[in-house]
Amino acid sequence: MNIIKVNNASQGAARAYDIFAETLTKGARVFGLATGSTPVPLYQRLVESPLDFSQATAINLDEYLGLSGNDPQSYHFFMAQHLFNHKAFKQTFIPDGKNPDRQAATSQYDRIIAENPIDLQLLGLGRNGHIGFNEPGTAFDSKTHIVDLTQSTIDANARFFDHEVDVPTQAISMGIGSVMSAKHILLMAFGAEKADAVAQMISGPITEKLPASVLQQHPNVTVIIDDAAAAKL
Numbered sequence: 001m002n003i004i005k006v007n008n009a010s011q012g013a014a015r016a017y018d019i020f021a022e023t024l025t026k027g028a029r030v031f032g033l034a035t036g037s038t039p040v041p042l043y044q045r046l047v048e049s050p051l052d053f054s055q056a057t058a059i060n061l062d063e064y065l066g067l068s069g070n071d072p073q074s075y076h077f078f079m080a081q082h083l084f085n086h087k088a089f090k091q092t093f094i095p096d097g098k099n100p101d102r103q104a105a106t107s108q109y110d111r112i113i114a115e116n117p118i119d120l121q122l123l124g125l126g127r128n129g130h131i132g133f134n135e136p137g138t139a140f141d142s143k144t145h146i147v148d149l150t151q152s153t154i155d156a157n158a159r160f161f162d163h164e165v166d167v168p169t170q171a172i173s174m175g176i177g178s179v180m181s182a183k184h185i186l187l188m189a190f191g192a193e194k195a196d197a198v199a200q201m202i203s204g205p206i207t208e209k210l211p212a213s214v215l216q217q218h219p220n221v222t223v224i225i226d227d228a229a230a231a232k233l
């Protein structure tokens with residue numbers, strides 16, 4: 001793993017921006033994207049930049065089950081608000097959390113990923129070590145699947161909702177096997193609440209109990225962490 005330490009999230013976004021710019025300039029055309037607080041300053045930089053993604057494809061990691069794209073808490077809404085409404089992409093994909101045929105929704109997403117091999121996959125990190133919505137215990141070779149969110153993730157995401165009971169308890173997520181098939185993985189983690197997961201991810205055992213530990217097995221991973229997230233290394 002190539003570990004880049006920065007003083008704060010803003011510096012981290014600047015480093016991540018440089019990696020996106022370089023990857024795009026070198027001809028990469030498929031970007032795996034994440035939601036959550038972590039990538040927001042990066043997306044702002046991309047929006048303000050002259051970078052041209054009009055020939056690029058974006059494939060998002062995950063979506064809550066049951067929320068329509070118009071729901072402000074949905075990841076469809078999040079991506080439109082923070083990136084896609086402001087920066088043109090050739091095509092964008094986000095798992096369909098509204099499809100009642102879950103089998104069709106997951107296999108359709110696996111087809112999309114197979115047809116568009118991911119050049120650069122952006123990841124955040126859950127406090128419990130999840131990547132995408134692949135919670136502890138998820139198989140390392142998993143494909144797109146339906147997830148029961150853990151209480152830790154529901155608690156962490158409650159800050160985006162008016163009431164904790166409004167947080168969906170299930171999601172549809174790209175699997176760990178698909179994340180691992182990306183050519184380059186860029187994970188960002190900022191803040192003290194990520195310090196335990198960061199330490200386990202980088203120097204703990206490789207175990208499905210800590211999904212991000214699988215990244216130790218990938219040949220091309222860049223991790224950007226701030227001082228607080230690096231505190232337990």
Ligand code: F6R
Pocket residue numbers: 033034035036037038039061062123124125126127130131132133
């Ligand atoms: C979001 C996602 C999640 C988040 C993680 C960290 O698409 O896949 O794995 O990256 O929960 O969330 P934040 O950035 O809000 O701390």
